[in-house]
Amino acid sequence: MPPLYIGAIMKKTVFHFCGFAAKLAVCLALLTPFSAFALGSGEKAGDSLSVLVYITGMVAGSPTYELLAQGAQEFAESHSNVTIKVYEAGFNQAEWEEQLTSLVASGEYNLVLGSNPSLPEICASVGKKFPKQKFVITDAQYSGNSQISTYLYNQYEQSLYLGYLAGLITISKMPHANAAKKIGFIAAQEYPLLNKHILPGFLAGAHLADPDITMDFRVIGNWFDANKAADLARSMMDSGVDVFASIAGGAAQGMIKIAEERGAYVVFHNTNEYKSSPGVIVGCGLMKQKKLVKEILSSVLAGKMIYGTTRVVGVQEDYLSFFANDPGYTDYIPQDIQARFGAFMASVKAGKVEYTLPPL
Numbered sequence: 001m002p003p004l005y006i007g008a009i010m011k012k013t014v015f016h017f018c019g020f021a022a023k024l025a026v027c028l029a030l031l032t033p034f035s036a037f038a039l040g041s042g043e044k045a046g047d048s049l050s051v052l053v054y055i056t057g058m059v060a061g062s063p064t065y066e067l068l069a070q071g072a073q074e075f076a077e078s079h080s081n082v083t084i085k086v087y088e089a090g091f092n093q094a095e096w097e098e099q100l101t102s103l104v105a106s107g108e109y110n111l112v113l114g115s116n117p118s119l120p121e122i123c124a125s126v127g128k129k130f131p132k133q134k135f136v137i138t139d140a141q142y143s144g145n146s147q148i149s150t151y152l153y154n155q156y157e158q159s160l161y162l163g164y165l166a167g168l169i170t171i172s173k174m175p176h177a178n179a180a181k182k183i184g185f186i187a188a189q190e191y192p193l194l195n196k197h198i199l200p201g202f203l204a205g206a207h208l209a210d211p212d213i214t215m216d217f218r219v220i221g222n223w224f225d226a227n228k229a230a231d232l233a234r235s236m237m238d239s240g241v242d243v244f245a246s247i248a249g250g251a252a253q254g255m256i257k258i259a260e261e262r263g264a265y266v267v268f269h270n271t272n273e274y275k276s277s278p279g280v281i282v283g284c285g286l287m288k289q290k291k292l293v294k295e296i297l298s299s300v301l302a303g304k305m306i307y308g309t310t311r312v313v314g315v316q317e318d319y320l321s322f323f324a325n326d327p328g329y330t331d332y333i334p335q336d337i338q339a340r341f342g343a344f345m346a347s348v349k350a351g352k353v354e355y356t357l358p359p360l
């Protein structure tokens, strides 16, 4: 069979190249293009499944990563044939590809699971060296690579309804709302999903509440500097911002602290954060990442995962929602705003709010 023959020749070449100077494993690691034939399994080992949960940052403080790790761990707890390793790659993005390469080179993992818009390209590059390795990435859009499957949360949509709520709050008579029709957005860094979906969606939502609303947008420069986020929030409040949103991982804590100290509101993407700052965090979106992760692992385990494709999931598909039945929302948002926002969410769910999802 030709593939086996090629594999055998490659192995022989590698062995010959290394001579007696080093152990075979070291040679294979050095010759990554060749080692693909021997390492990086990616195929189901019998009925068991070994998953590397590759965290592009740190788990703590980053909602999408917390949900990813929890979902995978819960799945493993209910499936004795599934093992999970959670690896935190840290905040140095320049190191992510190299770290992933050495993890995949171990050949230990049938699947690499991650959640980050920038991951598919890294996986494609790593995957070239390990053609059997499979990757499933959420919060990302990438198609046409038979080793990679992606799921894109419709963050334009989540931002649209959180922006609508922020708009209703900034024009309201709520205790911390001022006369300026100004909302704020603090981001850790700029990237296509943020610039093309999250920010435009947030502003478009606010404009549905009042077209005169403006948005003050600031960038921290990393995902961990809460002090910088606090400085930005202070200056934004000085310029009239009374409602904040952020995509900033752990750094968002600095913004929340200033909103608490000086009296402003926060709407939060992806997770239920009401309890961490009651009366300040007054609207929380829900990303059903745990549900999606469990579905992904189920389908990989059953050998039914389809690779090479991408799928957009939002409110109608039941992967995005809003935590409306929570005292953090019902105790602080006035009845009339709850009624308007509830009606808006119902329209989104019914597909009656028209918008075009911009290309990434």
Ligand code: RBF
Pocket: 056, 057, 058, 061, 062, 063, 064, 065, 093, 115, 116, 117, 118, 139, 155, 191, 193, 223, 247, 248, 249, 250, 269, 270
């Ligand atoms: N989100 C976080 O919550 N924490 C992070 O450390 C983090 N790092 C990111 C790094 C890059 C290069 C990119 C493109 C996005 C990152 N995100 C992070 C954003 C995250 O993947 C997601 O887009 C947002 O959480 C919105 O769903």
